[in-house]
């Protein structure tokens with residue numbers, strides 16, 4: 483029996499996890515769960531394709547399950563087994579007006595990408611989600627979709643949920659997005675499939691390109707050049723088999739755990755290393771982490787590898803500019819890494835962190851400081867002085883999966899127990915996180 487350093491206590495309605503310092507190195511292999519961004523897209527695109535698609539390695543996280551349930555409300559037949567999701571595509575004009583509000587739960591990707599598809603439908607839709615979604619800005623998507631001719635409303639003139647959408651009769655545009663956001667790019671390109679003429683999105687820095695890659699595997703022509711992607715309206719999607727690689731954003735937690743718990747060595751199997759997502763690997767290497775890629779190959783249009791991480795001494799780095807969209811969701815856990823690095827880590831150009839599930843600049847800085855870290859919030863990022871020893875405390879996740887996992891890992895290197903509140907949220911992107919972590923404890 484392995485000694486347990488993780489246990490639960492129930493506090494009111496919340497699940498509190500208690501994490502104690504790891505008694506030894508983390509060792510072993512983890513099969514990283516499916517990529518969240520790719521899983522969402524697979525269900526959305528298969529739903530509007532002609533024919534039956536299968537999705538293998540789908541992430542059964544809460545967010546992707548929200549996408550499935552919205553598509554079912556729109557009349558799509560989707561069956562689930564442990565190994566495969568089967569989607570009976572409705573073709574480009576086969577979705578049906580839902581009887582109910584479309585509930586996106588906690589998922590920004592669901593509401594923003596689905597809005598792009600619904601902008602192409604003539605029927606009436608209402609979309610809403612949880613308290614976090616209610617605070618996240620939607621104008622970045624509803625603005626360009628309205629320019630294309632969709633009728634959209636919502637609180638603050640279409641900026642906040644509930645959103646109502648009635649589309650159809652769209653006109654192609656060239657949209658210059660002020661933010662590097664794959665959700666914005668994808669929503670506009672998906673609407674572009676239903677528009678007259680062609681639709682181009684140009685962004686300030688390249689965001690993840692899973693939409694462009696996967697649309698091609700469904701038989702759609704998408705042209706890409708530097709920071710622009712173009713799609714011609716009226717193209718049909720043909721059903722296909724989608725293989726979902728492991729999510730580098732989930733692998734990030736195991737990479738950081740392996741780097742900061744002394745003498746650890748972990749192997750992570752079949753992880754997506756798409757260059758628009760793999761910023762964490764470059765940054766960790768710059769910080770002196772011992773990360774190696776093995777068995778690099780392609781899986782369903784996406785590059786993947788097995789990744790090995792060994793603990794090493796770490797130094798501070800600057801993270802800014804074009805790096806930011808390539809690792810935006812990994813910044814909370816990179817901040818934990820930075821507390822253990824020698825010197826001052828500066829993260830800037832990352833104001834987007836303020837409009838995620840929580841304001842991740844504030845939540846990361848405040849919770850890490852409770853554990854004895856030395857972090858300062860800035861307008862567009864944070865400054866972290868390291869290395870600092872961490873100590874036990876009670877910390878909040880604020881129902882943000884990435885904050886919950888970051889705090890749990892902090893417990894592995896803290897003197898004294900770290901109690902993390904509201905850890906249920908972790909099921910949004912990594913339902914087996916604690917089981918996988920336990921498997922590495924010796």
Ligand SMILES: O=C(O)C1=C[C@@H](OP(=O)(O)O)[C@@H](O)[C@H](O)C1
Pocket residue numbers: 518519520591662663664665666668689690810811834
């Ligand atoms: O397109 C996607 O699948 C995602 C894009 C990113 O959001 P933005 O588009 O808002 O940058 C990321 O933070 C999110 O977790 C998933």
Ligand SMILES: C=C(OP(=O)(O)O)C(=O)O
Pocket residue numbers: 545588589590591592811838839884911
């Ligand atoms: C920001 C995230 O997701 P979404 O925008 O889909 O809610 C995330 O997973 O960290």
